[in-house]
Amino acid sequence: xxxxxxxxxxxxxxxxxxxxxxxxxxxxxxxxxxxxxxxxxxxxxxxxxxxxxxxxxxxxxxxxxxxxxxxxxxxxxxxxxxxxxxxxxxxxxxxxxxxxxxxxxxxxxxxxxxxxxxxxxxxxxxxxxxxxxxxxxxxxxxxxxxxxxxxxxxxxxxxxxxxxxxxxxxxxxxxxxxxxxxxxxxxxxxxxxxxxxxxxxxxxxxxxxxxxxxxxxxxxxxxxxxxxxxxxxxxxxxxxxxxxxxxxxxxxxxxxxxxxxxxxxxxxxxxxxxxxxxxxxxxxxxxxxxxxxxxxxxxxxxxxxxxxxxxxxxxxxxxxxxxxxxxxxxxxxxxxxxxxxxxxxxxxxxxxxxxxxxxxxxxxxxxxxxxxxxxxxxxxxxxxxxxxxxxxxxxxxxxxxxxxxxxxxxxxxxxxxxxxxxxxxxxxxxxxxxxxxxxxxxxxxxxxxxxxxxxxxxxxxxxxxxxxxxxxxxxxxxxxxxxxxxxxxxxxxxxxxxxxxxxxxxxxxxxxxxxxxxxxxxxxxxxxxxxxxxxxxxxxxxxxxxx
Amino acid sequence: xxxxxxxxxxxxxxxxxxxxxxxxxxxxxxxxxxxxxxxxxxxxxxxxxxxxxxxxxxxxxxxxxxxxxxxxxxxxxxxxxxxxxxxxxxxxxxxxxxxxxxxxxxxxxxxxxxxx
Numbered sequence: 305x306x307x308x309x310x311x312x313x314x315x316x317x318x319x320x321x322x323x324x325x326x327x328x329x330x331x332x333x334x335x336x337x338x339x340x341x342x343x344x345x346x347x348x349x350x351x352x353x354x355x356x357x358x359x360x361x362x363x364x365x366x367x368x369x370x371x372x373x374x375x376x377x378x379x380x381x382x383x384x385x386x387x388x389x390x391x392x393x394x395x396x397x398x399x400x401x402x403x404x405x406x407x408x409x410x411x412x413x414x415x416x417x418x419x420x421x422x423x424x425x426x427x428x429x430x431x432x433x434x435x436x437x438x439x440x441x442x443x444x445x446x447x448x449x450x451x452x453x454x455x456x457x458x459x460x461x462x463x464x465x466x467x468x469x470x471x472x473x474x475x476x477x478x479x480x481x482x483x484x485x486x487x488x489x490x491x492x493x494x495x496x497x498x499x500x501x502x503x504x505x506x507x508x509x510x511x512x513x514x515x516x517x518x519x520x521x522x523x524x525x526x527x528x529x530x531x532x533x534x535x536x537x538x539x540x541x542x543x544x545x546x547x548x549x550x551x552x553x554x555x556x557x558x559x560x561x562x563x564x565x566x567x568x569x570x571x572x573x574x575x576x577x578x579x580x581x582x583x584x585x586x587x588x589x590x591x592x593x594x595x596x597x598x599x600x601x602x603x604x605x606x607x608x609x610x611x612x613x614x615x616x617x618x619x620x621x622x623x624x625x626x627x628x629x630x631x632x633x634x635x636x637x638x639x640x641x642x643x644x645x646x647x648x649x650x651x652x653x654x655x656x657x658x659x660x661x662x663x664x665x666x667x668x669x670x671x672x673x674x675x676x677x678x679x680x681x682x683x684x685x686x687x688x689x690x691x692x693x694x695x696x697x698x699x700x701x702x703x704x705x706x707x708x709x710x711x712x713x714x715x716x717x718x719x720x721x722x723x724x725x726x727x728x729x730x731x732x733x734x735x736x737x738x739x740x741x742x743x744x745x746x747x748x749x750x751x752x753x754x755x756x757x758x759x760x761x762x763x764x765x766x767x768x769x770x771x772x773x774x775x776x777x778x779x780x781x782x783x784x785x786x787x788x789x790x791x792x793x794x795x796x797x798x799x800x801x802x803x804x805x806x807x808x809x810x811x812x813x814x815x816x817x818x819x820x821x822x823x824x825x826x827x828x829x830x831x832x833x834x835x836x837x838x839x840x841x842x843x844x845x846x847x848x849x850x851x
Numbered sequence: 852x853x854x855x856x857x858x859x860x861x862x863x864x865x866x867x868x869x870x871x872x873x874x875x876x877x878x879x880x881x882x883x884x885x886x887x888x889x890x891x892x893x894x895x896x897x898x899x900x901x902x903x904x905x906x907x908x909x910x911x912x913x914x915x916x917x918x919x920x921x922x923x924x925x926x927x928x929x930x931x932x933x934x935x936x937x938x939x940x941x942x943x944x945x946x947x948x949x950x951x952x953x954x955x956x957x958x959x960x961x962x963x964x965x966x967x
Binding site for chain 2: 738739741742745759763764766767770771774777778819820822823826827
């Protein structure tokens with residue numbers, strides 16, 4: 305033990321203790337090494353320990369500073385009598401000042417007179433502390449912090465005092481290390497989960513005539529590398545993707561982000577499923593420390609229901625028909641991405657009738673371990689059977705059957721896409737937002753085609769609908785969400801389209817709107833504009849020529 | 852979400868050619884105009900807007916064409932449209948009198964050649 309300051313010598317134990325003193329010391333030893341302390345959280349353990357230290361050593365202040373190894377500083381974490389130290393987050397560089405030297409020299413230090421010593425922390429002087437004793441907190445020969453006590457009157461701490469303080473330090477140190485380790489792991493887990501979340505789409509695109517839903521469940525303990533995606537492609541095409549990077553943790557999640565972005569880029573360029581997987585496989589070869597992934601990518605033509613899928617080592621897509629029949633798509637298997645040089649990927653095609661659904665999923669859903677593949681797939685098939693109301697319900701039904709606790713060992717991703725049933729009428733509720741116009745045009749085009757309209761019919765009706773809906777968007781008064789409705793019906797080859805908004809009528813402004821009305825009248829057989837206090841209703845009719 | 856329209860700008864000598872593909876409506880018409888006008892410099896004599904690859908346009912697009920016409924006229928620049936006779940946008944353009952107001956030619960080459 306070193307002595308600092310005025311050069312006063314630290315005394316050894318002052319003679320033989322009395323029996324009563326020996327009993328007190330034994331109790332003190334017990335109270336400081338109390339095993340039940342380790343059951344407390346770090347915060348409460350330090351709190352309780354400092355209270356006991358204060359009582360047993362009859363000191364006015366007691367404090368614990370923990371080492372921040374990255375900064376090379378001690379940070380005040382718990383204190384009694386000098387609570388400001390913690391509140392102000394006092395930081396002491398290792399090697400400097402009283403506490404800093406204890407950590408650097410790994411040895412207890414006694415300061416008989418603070419006024420004449422190298423004490424860095426201004427709070428200690430301000431508190432009027434005269435004498436101090438401090439010991440390092442050591443776990444497996446690593447310093448994790450410093451425990452020190454102080455008195456407001458001059459005091460000579462004995463080696464017995466130092467021994468008791470070291471006992472308390474010995475009780476606190478492992479708990480501190482454990483808590484820090486846990487904190488670090490917890491932080492890593494949380495940041496990995498946040499990363500994973502940020503890499504998945506937060507909102508799925510609204511795709512006309514298709515009903516889309518997706519789920520992602522993180523693994524119980526570790527983040528995984530599952531992803532899904534839905535993309536609106538050119539024309540009436542919709543891309544749907546799923547993937548699973550081998551491994552867990554931040555690295556898997558980061559690779560997943562790269563692959564998902566790569567897949568989006570290739571898909572938006574218009575490549576088909578096999579080509580997208582081929583390009584993704586090549587991309588993976590260029591990524592350092594690359595790893596492996598399974599993935600499936602499908603393109604659906606929402607107009608015809610044609611579905612083309614390619615799979616890179618991924619479990620087969622699940623098809624659920626409108627009448628509730630479930631089957632697995634018989635795909636030609638290809639190797640996982642990053643598994644083989646010069647791999648080639650194959651496409652399988654099928655057709656989704658209106659009301660049919662396709663589900664892509666990762667193996668977390670079917671927990672492939674220990675059970676023969678055929679059996680798990682049969683379980684999956686059985687879980688999907690029954691008539692689903694919509695894609696959301698289908699996702700829920702599968703999870704209820706296969707992951708009822710919503711917590712699995714592996715992460716789970718699934719995405720379901722259902723082709724909507726079309727009856728004779730088309731009803732759309734649209735937000736009063738210019739971006740909704742394209743969605744309206746896609747839906748109206750599909751509806752017209754389904755009712756025997758030709759190119760000219762489509763072109764003309766679309767132009768009229770576009771103008772009527774643009775009017776409705778402009779009439780909607782901000783603020784607040786506003787919407788309008790379009791209803792299209794067909795009778796005796798005559799299409800009737802009604803567009804109704806809820807805004808107050810405004811006279812056409814400038815040439816622009818006047819032009820709109822001209823176009824509507826020129827392209828439709830009949831146009832009626834009905835204005836009222838509650839909104840405007842435009843009803844248009846046109847005989848479909850089939851041209 | 853895919854882009855509703857794509858714009859490619861190229862400058863040959865004193866002529867700027869703006870090739871638009873996709874659809875034009877009130878959600879992107881003004882942005883397209885801004886991007887096209889931004890490509891005009893002090894050395895520009897004329898602008899060709901190539902609509903051959905446009906599958907749909909509405910009155911918001913027509914409005915932008917008229918705005919472009921006015922803006923270019925104020926700067927002493929010439930505006931041409933390139934629209935093939937069979938283009939699906941012909942109906943909307945004709946209904947709003949565009950070919951009478953802005954010289955409209957079948958190809959970009961013809962439109963470029965007509966700028967003096």
